[in-house]
Amino acid sequence: MGNVVLRTEQECEDFVRGLCFMAAGGGGRPEMGLKLLLDQLEAGREIEWVDIDSLDAEAWTATVAGMGGRGGSGGTEEELAELGCVEEKHDALGRMVAAVEALEDDAGVKVEAIVPVEIGASNVPAPVAAALELGIPAVDGDYAGGRAIPEVPQTIPEVRGVPVCPLSFVTRWGDVVILKDTVSTAMADRIGRLIIVAVYGGVGVSCYLLQVKEARELLAAGTLTKALEIGQVIREAREKGTNPVAEAVKAVDGWLLFQGEVASSEIADEESYAFGLGSHELRGLGDHQGHTFKIWYKNEYHVSWMDGQPFATSPDSLIMVHLETGEPAISYDFSVGDRVAVVGRRAHEVHRTDKGIELLGPRHFGFDFDYVPIEDRLRELGS
Numbered sequence: 612m613g614n615v616v617l618r619t620e621q622e623c624e625d626f627v628r629g630l631c632f633m634a635a636g637g638g639g640r641p642e643m644g645l646k647l648l649l650d651q652l653e654a655g656r657e658i659e660w661v662d663i664d665s666l667d668a669e670a671w672t673a674t675v676a677g678m679g680g681r682g683g684s685g686g687t688e689e690e691l692a693e694l695g696c697v698e699e700k701h702d703a704l705g706r707m708v709a710a711v712e713a714l715e716d717d718a719g720v721k722v723e724a725i726v727p728v729e730i731g732a733s734n735v736p737a738p739v740a741a742a743l744e745l746g747i748p749a750v751d752g753d754y755a756g757g758r759a760i761p762e763v764p765q766t767i768p769e770v771r772g773v774p775v776c777p778l779s780f781v782t783r784w785g786d787v788v789i790l791k792d793t794v795s796t797a798m799a800d801r802i803g804r805l806i807i808v809a810v811y812g813g814v815g816v817s818c819y820l821l822q823v824k825e826a827r828e829l830l831a832a833g834t835l836t837k838a839l840e841i842g843q844v845i846r847e848a849r850e851k852g853t854n855p856v857a858e859a860v861k862a863v864d865g866w867l868l869f870q871g872e873v874a875s876s877e878i879a880d881e882e883s884y885a886f887g888l889g890s891h892e893l894r895g896l897g898d899h900q901g902h903t904f905k906i907w908y909k910n911e912y913h914v915s916w917m918d919g920q921p922f923a924t925s926p927d928s929l930i931m932v933h934l935e936t937g938e939p940a941i942s943y944d945f946s947v948g949d950r951v952a953v954v955g956r957r958a959h960e961v962h963r964t965d966k967g968i969e970l971l972g973p974r975h976f977g978f979d980f981d982y983v984p985i986e987d988r989l990r991e992l993g994s
Contacts (some may be wrong), residue, residue: 614665615751615836617658621846622839623648626658628939629842631732632859633834635928635956636942637759637887637911638731647704647736651743658739660835661724661748668824670723672750673714675707675738675817678780679807686811696811700785706815707741713779713787714817724748726819726826728766729755730834732941739835752830754819756959757837758928761887761910764796765970767829767961768819775799778818782810831959837863845937855937856952865956866989868915868923869904870934871895873949889943896934896950906931906953907976908942914973915953917992921978923955926962926971927985930954955985 617623627645630638648658666672691697701709715722725742727735730753742749754766763775775796780788780803788806793799799818807814821829844862848855860867871893878889887910895902904922907914912929915922923929932939934950945951961967963984969975972982 614659614661615839617648617839618652620649620652623652623658625842625846626835626839627732627736627842628845629838629840630730630735631941632841632845632930632932632939633757633838633863633928634729634731634734634759634941635911635930636908637761638729638735638941639733640941640944641732644731644733644736647733647740651740656743658743659748660739660751663724663750663752663823663827663830663832666724666748666750666823668822670823671720672724672726672819672821672823672826673711673722673817674726674728674754674819675711675741675815676728676734677703677707677737677813678803678816679813691811696784699783701781701783701815703813703815704737704740704744706781706783706813707737707817708744708815709781709785709787710779710815710817711741711745713781713789714777714820717777717779717789718820720820722747722820724750724823726750726830727753727835728819729753729759730757730838731759734759735835735838749835750826750830751835752832753834754829755831756926756962757831757834758959759911760971762797763800767831767959769796770961770964770966770970771829773819773821773825773829775818777820778816780806781815782806783812784810786810849936856932856934856954859932859937860954863954863956865930865954866985867952868929868955869893869895869902869917869953870897870899871904871951873945873947873951876945876947878943887943891931891945893951893953904953909976910942912942913976914978921973921980923985923988924973924978924982925976926958926967926982928956928958930956955989957985
């Protein structure tokens with residue numbers, strides 16, 4: 612692998628499409644991610660990421676992300692004025708940049724590269740853009756195994772016992788919070804969510820302050836380049852008149868699990884919507900006519916049933932795309948009547964360990980059945 616540079620709008624579109632595909636239904640909206648990248652191109656910067664092995668082993672890296680990005684939610688003008696919140700200091704990207712700088716200041720080190728936490732159509736462009744603003748490279752890889760995840764404790768560092776702290780939070784008003792230590796990554800996540808409530812909007816977060824020699828042992832390497840490749844494959848198949856879904860399946864060494872029409876979609880309740888909980892039920896088309904398929908998501912797709920029986924689940928990836936175009940979308944952007952294909956992909960090896968399955972398997976999400984590797988499920992069906 613080498614360094615990769617994007618210089619055109621089409622390259623950015625391909626990249627975001629591939630990120631959305633790999634994110635398995637989560638990872639943020641493509642239009643948001645594309646805007647972040649195009650804004651950087653408009654500012655005269657090239658979108659770039661680097662192979663981690665090209666960096667000095669002693670150099671420091673960090674992750675950065677936005678949390679609870681609905682800035683401006685809640686709080687009357689009077690309440691905000693009483694708290695001194697009169698003028699916003701940082702926009703969403705500025706909060707992330709400031710979070711990295713706060714982590715540097717607290718630790719007394721210089722961060723020389725940014726590692727994306729997870730794959731996603733906006734969850735990668737955000738740290739890539741923050742890295743460009745900071746004048747440092749983004750790394751070609753992520754800490755979630757080449758997919759998106761709904762909970763911070765499901766990262767590869769967490770599975771391997773690497774602490775998330777120190778961790779910085781920066782608000783739009785300029786407040787800076789450093790979490791030196793935590794009883795658990797889940798608690799750190801909870802603290803962040805409550806900070807969001809307290810400050811009436813999203814925060815920038817930076818964590819996993821690691822040297823390159825440590826980061827490379829935890830990284831799912833090459834995932835940004837893979838996303839670009841997948842996005843290009845889907846577009847080129849459409850241009851050539853070949854089957855974009857079939858080409859995408861080949862590109863990820865995956866499986867076509869189902870083709871169908873969305874017969875019903877359900878969001879659990881109003882409160883759950885904020886956490887991305889829901890499901891789609893599909894009626895089979897083509898080779899799958901006469902069969903049904905249900906897929907459940909918590910931001911990402913995690914559990915599926917074929918004809919009412921448990922089928923493929925996390926930690927393997929379930930990916931839903933539009934049947935004719937191969938275009939992916941996030942989980943709650945599909946609706947009744949959409950013709951779709953469901954693609955399966957093997958999980959990263961770390962998520963197939965006992966600890967990884969405990970954190971990302973179906974029982975973690977409250978379902979009373981065990982994870983079965985996707986290739987074994989398909990073998991049972993003779994696929």
